[in-house]
Amino acid sequence: MYEKSNRRKYLRLSFLIAIILIFLSLNLNVFAWENCPFGEVNESYPGTCGRYIDTDNDNICDLSQPSPEDREKIKEENNNEINSSINSIAQTKSNSGINYYFVPIAVILFIIYLTTLFLSRKKKIKLSKHRKIWNFILLITFLISGTFGLILAIIISYGIRLSFYSDLLFWHVEMGISMAIISIFHILWHLKYFKKMFKLKK
Numbered sequence: 001m002y003e004k005s006n007r008r009k010y011l012r013l014s015f016l017i018a019i020i021l022i023f024l025s026l027n028l029n030v031f032a033w034e035n036c037p038f039g040e041v042n043e044s045y046p047g048t049c050g051r052y053i054d055t056d057n058d059n060i061c062d063l064s065q066p067s068p069e070d071r072e073k074i075k076e077e078n079n080n081e082i083n084s085s086i087n088s089i090a091q092t093k094s095n096s097g098i099n100y101y102f103v104p105i106a107v108i109l110f111i112i113y114l115t116t117l118f119l120s121r122k123k124k125i126k127l128s129k130h131r132k133i134w135n136f137i138l139l140i141t142f143l144i145s146g147t148f149g150l151i152l153a154i155i156i157s158y159g160i161r162l163s164f165y166s167d168l169l170f171w172h173v174e175m176g177i178s179m180a181i182i183s184i185f186h187i188l189w190h191l192k193y194f195k196k197m198f199k200l201k202k
Contacts, residue, residue: 036063109181138182145175
């Protein structure tokens, strides 16, 4: 009889301990950070329900926000992303400081131009052929520089990140230099025309 009584006491005690543990676990879940049963985020005082709790005194319900430790991690991650963006912008700006080959391009184009001009003077090629060659080169440089310029404008306007941004910028500028130099040849061909255009009437 005594053993049965002890067993009953043991079962009751075990049952009571189990209930207490279950209650505590439920209580921890209910009052856990970022565990609002209504899905509220950063709910300010006094809150929309009777479960409002603010242990860190920031006037925001604990249930509707991450724990202070998690908030620090999120803040640190955001700072890292900002620093990464700044470094990326700085890298892009530093890429724009690439050395461009203005003098070599100018020298090569003048040598080729003088060669085709010399051949046309010696009647090796027609003068029209000489000009067609340079019209074609001008067209190619214009298409490349213009196309790359449009792509760069789209990239910058919409914040698109491309690994070959610096390559596009480099060839856009190089072709622009070539186009500008060849344009000088065209101005020289039509110098009389331009003089008449800008000549003041008496």
